[in-house]
Amino acid sequence: MDGIHDLGGKQGYGPIEVDDEGGPFHEDWEGREWGIAQCARTPGITIDWWRHCRELIMPVDYLGRPYFDSWAQTDFSTYIEAGWMTLEEIAAVKSLEANREHGEPPAAMTLQQVLQEDHDHAFRFDGEIEAAPVFSVGQRVVTAKHGHAGHTRLPQYARGRNGTIQAYNGAHVFPDLSARGTEVHQHCYNVMFDAAELWPEASGSKDKVCLDLWESYLRGA
Amino acid sequence: MDGIHDLGGKQGYGPIEVDDEGGPFHEDWEGREWGIAQCARTPGITIDWWRHCRELIMPVDYLGRPYFDSWAQTDFSTYIEAGWMTLEEIAAVKSLEANREHGEPPAAMTLQQVLQEDHDHAFRFDGEIEAAPVFSVGQRVVTAKHGHAGHTRLPQYARGRNGTIQAYNGAHVFPDLSARGTEVHQHCYNVMFDAAELWPEASGSKDKVCLDLWESYLRGA
Amino acid sequence: MSDFDAKKVAEIHEHLHSHLPSESALRVKALETLLVDKGLVNPQTIDAWIEAYTEEIGPKRGARVVAKAWSDPDYRQRLLDDAPAAIDELGYLGKATAHLKVVENSDTVHNLVVCTLCSCYPFSILGIAPAWYKAAAYRSRAVRDPRGVLAEFGVDIGDNVEIRVWDSTAELRYLVIPQRPAGTEGMSEDELAELVTRNSMIGTDRDLGEG
Amino acid sequence: MSDFDAKKVAEIHEHLHSHLPSESALRVKALETLLVDKGLVNPQTIDAWIEAYTEEIGPKRGARVVAKAWSDPDYRQRLLDDAPAAIDELGYLGKATAHLKVVENSDTVHNLVVCTLCSCYPFSILGIAPAWYKAAAYRSRAVRDPRGVLAEFGVDIGDNVEIRVWDSTAELRYLVIPQRPAGTEGMSEDELAELVTRNSMIGTDRDLGEG
8 A cells, every 4th residue: 555654765754853761651541552452452353454454544644643542543443344343332432232231341461461461472473385485595686666555565665676685584474465364474585775776865875775575575686 | 855745646545525616715815825826926936946845844734734725834935945034023923124114015916917917927838958859759768766855746656667758848947956946948758658557456457647757757668 | 035945944844833823814814914014915916816716717718718629620720739829819828828738538538637746737727726636635546546536526437438647747737628518519609618617627527418 | 353444444544533532642541441341451451561561571671682692692693593582581572572683783884773664663672662763754764864864863874884774564573782882891781781772772872882
């Protein structure tokens, strides 16, 4: 999706507010949203579908609202789409399920339980596939010219560009399909690009940009 | 500039509000801004510099404010940059030039005078140059892969793409330099692209997109 | 005089972001007040520009050009050959039309005009652009999803028809000549002009129906 | 269950745009209230997650890993070979670090980490990302103008140093190992860990100065 989220290399976003030395959450609601996102996930959701739902936020809201606010907006959208709640319930700020028997809420988790869950939820995204990797380290490749209309992880700034395979990462879940609920592994590589290949003003630079890219984003150069 | 203004093909902007059957201005201030933009231009300004100043508006304002409001913002910025007014004067909403003798304001123009000026200001942007056009009608060309960091009129969606010269437009003022105050003419062509060359989902389409592009944006294919 | 200093302008925009009044009307009011106070603008001239583009210059001009092209094959040819000169036969040359081009619809071709980079529009012949033409939704989608865009305008384009989208990236401006409706053979130019909608001259309308 | 219906989600976002409360705090409050009312979430578990990422999980973990890598060549090698296993020696494996990679600064290379497409971050080892990391300014500029970005952080990178920007486009996450400052030979791991800033592990800090 050529959405507002695809920010790499876009211009006009001004200087960086470099000071951020406070705690992890600057306002209470930020922490609440962080916690909600950890413990309220619809069945079968994938990280890529969640990311895509965030990408689909209206551009003016994506840019104009604080970061964790956009998480809340994303959560709302996934909950509604998956049937957890309705727009009417959100307007009323209460459950309107007429015949619903309020079940027991999930048991409270302690700090120790949460820390254990954080540790246990070090999700891996790699897996074995039959096909051998097409590319090898050191090989020159060129990225796809086109993105696609749905979720994808080849940023616009790195399309149609020449780079070099720097590492093989293994076969990882392919995000373009995972965002549609289908888990398929595909070989994934780290690809290094000369800055001058990406940016008109970087001519003569020795700097590099490295991206982890899936095999179907790449062709032999 | 890879700015927020470069909207062609970007996704996520939602449905079109197709109804607009009222008059040309929906609120009084829109007409006022239209009129201001017609009669208050700093000396030496070019259309491309004005466009670039509009492109430089903060993305959240570019998307979040009404159209003629972004014209007002653009005018403010050109007036300040050219020394017509200061940020302090804008905050005070009055001239703070201590020693300034208020000159007579320009004479009021009548409707007939304005209509005559509209007619007389059918600016032409073409001119003679010595070099012959490099490309001819029917020739295949490929557009530049890179934009550049300043103002340019090769949209991101049409970079690194193959097309066909459809018409020669003459030598026109080159916007990339005009936005920096330098008027140089360069050959300009209409280039036709297959939709499928531009958009991943347009495979098999017979539709076309046509752009007017300057010679330095193009290479022989 | 300008220094053409983009960095400075970006900083000005950031400053104005937090220092201008919060409403559009107040921002424009401040702009006019200051220009008048500095003797740079006469407010009556602003009035005259508003009147010009409300009463005199608008899509009725384009409709007149289209009706004349439908009625007069020689005029149609002059329009195709040199649109600025042809519209100036009617006195319509002006703002943003010195490099006008006309593009004709046919049974197999439909034309659609957009400006993806700003909102370029042939002012002197169509007046002020409609709100949707200047909105991000139209600017982003017209080049990528013209059939979807047209469907939202209630226009279905058959698979046998090629759509040509004209993105106004230079100073050329485009006027679409829609197809003359059937059953209008006996009509005068005045009557024909009544049939021509603004949207049909941008390309978001196609079949103008019978008179 | 989700239908993975992007069109529907876009419409939901448009609806929420005009129907949610106008302040962030109120929006999140509504979200939590409704989840609790539906019995989908226990608010005490939210409290526990906040406590975990305020008191326990944060950049001190990363600093400990860096200090250990500085002090123990074998550990450094294990970290380079298999970072998830190496951080789990300290119990730090967790959210978003199952595919962690470490990248080392040297006299001739400086590493900088960004996620241009969202804001991917190695949570279990660095905690919650700083605000600037998640902001459009950093996400847009880090890949295109790393030297300008670093200058805004007060870090000047000489022409003899190559900058490598790591854009986190897949599930790999990056931890920068800054250079060990001179004059710290006698320091304990605890003392060394005190020198390591959060920014130095993202790459927006370079010279950690003497201890």
